[in-house]
Amino acid sequence: MAQATFEEISASDFFYRNRDIAGLTNPSRAIFVAIREVVENSLDAAESQKIPPDIYVRLSYEGEATKETQIYKLRVQDNGSGIQPKFIPSAFGQVLYGSKYKLKQMRGTFGLGGKMAVLYGQVTTHKPAIVTSSTGQAKIYTFTLMIDIQRNRPIILDRKVLINKDNWHGTIVEFNLEGDYLRAMPKIIEYFKQTAMVNPYANLTFVDPKGRLYKFTRATTAMPDPPTETLPHPYGVDVELLQRLIQITSSTNMSSFLRGHFHRVGEITAQKFLEFAGIPPSKNPKKLTHEEIVKLMQNLKKFKDFLPPDANCLSPLGEELLKAGIMKELKPEYLVVHQRKPSTYAGHPFIVEMAIAYGGDIPKTGNFVIYRFANKIPLLYDEASDVAYKVISSMNWRRYKVASDMPIAIVIHVCSTKVPYKTVGKEFIADRPEVRKEEANALREVSRQLQHFLSRKEHVHMEKKRLSIFSKYLPKIAQFSAMLAGKEKAPDIEKLLKSVQKYGAEES
Ligand code: ADP
Numbered sequence: 035m036a037q038a039t040f041e042e043i044s045a046s047d048f049f050y051r052n053r054d055i056a057g058l059t060n061p062s063r064a065i066f067v068a069i070r071e072v073v074e075n076s077l078d079a080a081e082s083q084k085i086p087p088d089i090y091v092r093l094s095y096e097g098e099a100t101k102e103t104q105i106y107k108l109r110v111q112d113n114g115s116g117i118q119p120k121f122i123p124s125a126f127g128q129v130l131y132g133s134k135y136k137l138k139q140m141r142g143t144f145g146l147g148g149k150m151a152v153l154y155g156q157v158t159t160h161k162p163a164i165v166t167s168s169t170g171q172a173k174i175y176t177f178t179l180m181i182d183i184q185r186n187r188p189i190i191l192d193r194k195v196l197i198n199k200d201n202w203h204g205t206i207v208e209f210n211l212e213g214d215y216l217r218a219m220p221k222i223i224e225y226f227k228q229t230a231m232v233n234p235y236a237n238l239t240f241v242d243p244k245g246r247l248y249k250f251t252r253a254t255t256a257m258p259d260p261p262t263e264t265l266p267h268p269y270g271v272d273v274e275l276l277q278r279l280i281q282i283t284s285s286t287n288m289s290s291f292l293r294g295h296f297h298r299v300g301e302i303t304a305q306k307f308l309e310f311a312g313i314p315p316s317k318n319p320k321k322l323t324h325e326e327i328v329k330l331m332q333n334l335k336k337f338k339d340f341l342p343p344d345a346n347c348l349s350p351l352g353e354e355l356l357k358a359g360i361m362k363e364l365k366p367e368y369l370v371v372h373q374r375k376p377s378t379y380a381g382h383p384f385i386v387e388m389a390i391a392y393g394g395d396i397p398k399t400g401n402f403v404i405y406r407f408a409n410k411i412p413l414l415y416d417e418a419s420d421v422a423y424k425v426i427s428s429m430n431w432r433r434y435k436v437a438s439d440m441p442i443a444i445v446i447h448v449c450s451t452k453v454p455y456k457t458v459g460k461e462f463i464a465d466r467p468e469v470r471k472e473e474a475n476a477l478r479e480v481s482r483q484l485q486h487f488l489s490r491k492e493h494v495h496m497e498k499k500r501l502s503i504f505s506k507y508l509p510k511i512a513q514f515s516a517m518l519a520g521k522e523k524a525p526d527i528e529k530l531l532k533s534v535q536k537y538g539a540e541e542s
């Protein structure tokens with residue numbers, strides 16, 4: 035019998051072999067995902083400093099076209115934080131390397147997105163990526179890089195240093211990739227439009243390969259506060275995490291260990307919990323056996339009196355900004371926005387923001403237009419698999435006097451330190467009961483208000499109809515009654531008509 039041969043592959047090699055995990059399935063999807071990942075990094079880099087983002091994206095033709103695919107050059111420039119030169123090569127040339135493995139809301143989560151785009155570009159065009167960046171200090175650095183896929187390490191082909199005369203801060207990423215822009219175009223434009231909606235403080239410019247310019251101008255410079263990093267919540271920990279914390283802790287007793295490493299655990303809560311778990315407060319955490327750690331984890335999940343996580347680690351848009359974004363992109367006749375209080379699933383805090391818009395630029399498609407966002411990222415694929423779709427389709431809309439052929443858009447934003455995506459491709463949110471409940475409650479709230487608006491609108495409509503009948507017949511009635519009364523001139527009806535019309539106008 036032939037012997038099996040065993041080998042180990044690196045993280046980049048794994049993602050090189052399994053590109054579709056990150057959504058790079060075909061030339062059309064790949065170009066969309068590449069743009070999205072690089073733009074998201076730029077948005078994160080500007081928002082983390084509370085700088086209103088200015089992002090310039092250019093996609094241009096490069097080389098000869100074949101029938102289905104074409105080589106493009108993608109260039110994305112931002113005015114964000116910039117990256118220190120010592121981190122640039124790995125940030126763009128080493129898969130699973132990043133600055134966002136933190137407990138706070140960010141778009142990036144895996145240390146993967148931007149690099150997958152660069153890696154895809156490299157394997158489809160065999161050209162390096164060029165990254166230029168400055169943190170606003172004296173110098174600007176430009177690296178020409180490739181990824182050593184087998185070793186998962188960056189290869190630096192060239193490094194240039196320029197004097198930063200204007201204190202510029204930001205990053206420019208440039209690389210070639212294979213794709214099919216013409217097929218991807220509708221999704222890409224939709225991506226920018228929705229990104230503008232959920233980031234109303236950003237200026238986004240996109241120049242496509244045909245030289246067409248798409249410009250989304252900010253409606254405000256107000257921005258949500260950046261999230262602050264948090265500690266793990268006791269309901270969300272597992273044995274691995276406990277072991278790591280025990281390894282690094284300088285606490286010599288359980289009470290200070292719990293207070294120092296877990297979110298919202300104070301003196302009293304620690305005391306109550308240790309009593310509940312039957313652990314002496316003075317016990318040294320480093321002395322816990324493996325069995326005791328497993329038991330500790332189980333008790334952490336069972337204990338009912340931990341405080342819910344607070345939401346400082348989240349950065350929702352807030353009602354005002356969400357309103358500004360939707361007004362800007364959809365210009366609706368009516369808009370209602372609602373933000374739920376923070377909630378949690380499996381120890382992860384999350385907030386649901388919901389809006390319903392009616393009329394304006396919203397098309398009548400026979401169905402509601404659904405806009406889904408997670409941590410301010412538009413989700414454009416697999417709508418029917420998203421928990422929001424289930425929530426919307428299981429609502430009893432007749433109760434709210436809403437019909438699907440009305441020009442209605444529903445906007446859902448879920449933000450969390452850990453969005454429960456079903457796939458690495460970040461396209462739809464899993465059906466977690468806690469998330470579903472929050473979305474349903476938010477939707478009921480905005481629907482109630484929409485119902486008021488619709489019935490007011492209906493009332494005004496009826497009133498207008500009544501007035502138009504009234505104004506049609508009133509002159510005739512006036513004439514007729516003048517005749518009956520034997521008067522020569524009919525009474526002046528203008529005044530009367532005006533006063534009724536005024537009443538109608540006030541109502542609408
Ligand atoms: P992720 O965003 O999930 O961390 P990426 O591969 O997209 O993974 O990016 C890796 C890291 O590179 C980020 O964590 C960030 O620190 C840095 N980075 C990427 N793009 C930018 C940018 N435009 N500005 C500043 N830092 C960036």
Ligand code: MG
Nearest residue numbers: 075142147148
């Ligand atoms: Mg990223």
